[in-house]
Amino acid sequence: MSLPEDCFDYEACLAACAKGERRALHDLYTQESARLLGVARRISRSDALAEDIVHDAFIKIWTRAGSFDSERGSARGWIFSVTRHLALNFMRDNANTLQVSEQSENALLAEAALVSATQADTFEYSARSGRIFGCLEQLEPARRNCILHAYVDGYSHSEIAQKVGAPLGTVKAWIRRSLVALRECMG
Structure with missing residues (x-):
């Protein structure tokens, strides 16, 4: 629960964050995340983008x-x-990004599946042992590459979208659905 702005010591909280005190970041998040989400949402006009920006x-x-x-x-x-x-920079940098509805996203996913079947897999596996590799192999190459870019290379969703040439919403959907599939496979 957030405190009234005049009762919260923002400056001390930032000083504690600078010292590496995680509790200070948690307190700051509790205090301001909802309002910062509102700022990001007004600029991006998207709940998902606003969450990423915050x-x-x-x-x-x-x-x-x-x-x-x-x-x-x-x-x-x-x-x-x-x-x-950050919100303004994101919107400026992605001004030409296609905004995808749920129906359009499904159509894009179907098209991407066809395209990915003909594309070469960009990841080489040096060790093919273990369940995770078998589960990764079951994913379509485009989705597998998104997962590996996110969790091996540490790319953000936006960076992955640029790298694979797919809309941000599509990349997020691929990652979300692929994680579900991996959980089921590893289960």
């Missing part, structure tokens, strides 16, 4: 908390500025 904003707040300068403004203002800039 996630990225908290990572940036955590890693850059030491750069906050109280001489230049309030700690709360800095937090909102980080989020707002």
Whole structure:
């Protein structure tokens, strides 16, 4: 439950984040995540994108908390500025990204399955032992590559979408559905 803004010490929270105190990040998240989500949602006009933006904003707040300068403004203002800039940058960088409805997404998935069947698999497996490799092999190459880019290479959903040339919503759906399939296979 968040406190009234005048009762929460944003500056001390950022200083604690700069020292690596995870509890401070948790407190900051509890205090401001809902409002930051609102800011990101107004800019992106998408719940899913807003959630990604707020996630990225908290990572940036955590890693850059030491750069906050109280001489230049309030700690709360800095937090909102980080989020707002990330949202605006994301929207600018992805201005040409296709917005996909659920029906369009299903059509794209079907088309991508056909295309992926003809594309070469971009990942080589040096060790083919173990259940996980068998489960990964059961995934379509495009979906398998998205999973591996996310969990092996550490790419964000946006980076994966650019790398594979697919809309962001499609990549998110592939990853979500592939994780379900992997859980069932490993079960």
